Amino acid sequence: MSGDRLSSEVYSLLDDEYARAILTSTNTTAKSAKELSEECNASLPTIYRRTERLIDCGLLEERTELRGDGHHYSVYKARLKRITIELEDDELKLGIEKQQPKNMADRFTDIWDQI
Template sequence: MARPRRRDGPEVQAVLAALEDATSQRIIAALDDPMTASELAESCDVPLSTTYRKLDALSDASLVAEETELRRDGHHTTRYRRDFESVVVSLTDDNDLSVAVERPATPDGRLERMWDEVRRETR
C-alpha cells in the first residue's frame, strides 16, 4: 500500500528544503531500487532516526513514495522509492515560485506488484 500523494502537488518550500539537504540528497541517490529505512540508513551511513526524519520530509515533498510489502508472517515491511524524474522550479506571472515534480513517464507497476503480493499471501 502506498502513502497517498497530495492532489495539489507539493509545497515549494518543502521541495526546496528537501533538495538542499545533503543527507536527503544521499538518500535520493541511494534509491535506485526500493529500500527499507534500515537499508537506507546503512547505505547512507546515517542514524536510523535521522533517516526516518529525512524520509518523512522527502515524502511530504512528494519526492519519495512509501510502499508496504505484505508478508505472510504479519510483519509488514515499508519500502521507499524515488518518485520523480525531475523537479522544475519556475517563477509565476505573480513573481511567486512554483514547483513541478515530474513523475516517471511509464507506469511503475505498483498495482501489479500489489496484486502479486495479495496472490502470494493467499496461497
C-alpha cells in the first residue's frame, strides 16, 4: 500500500468507531471475532470487515489458536503503539509506530502450550 493510500486508510479507520473499539479491545489481549463482536456490540460481518482493513494497514495481526478439541480459530491483537500527525511543508505527515509481533519460535511455543 502506498504512503498516501495508507495514510488515507488509517485516517478513515480512526474515524470508525468499530475500528477504534477493536484496537483498544485488543491492545493487551488477543481476542476472537466472537469476543470482539460482543464487546463492540457489532455483527460478525462488521468485525471481519474492520479486522481485514486493520490488518491491511498493519495495525492489527491475526493469530491462530487451538481449542481443546483440536480445532483452530483466529484471534486478533493490536500492533499499533503510537500514531503521530505532523504538519510539515504544508502537508500532513502520518507516523505509525507498531508493536513488534512475536517471533515464530515464541508463537510456536504458545501453540504448543495450548495442546
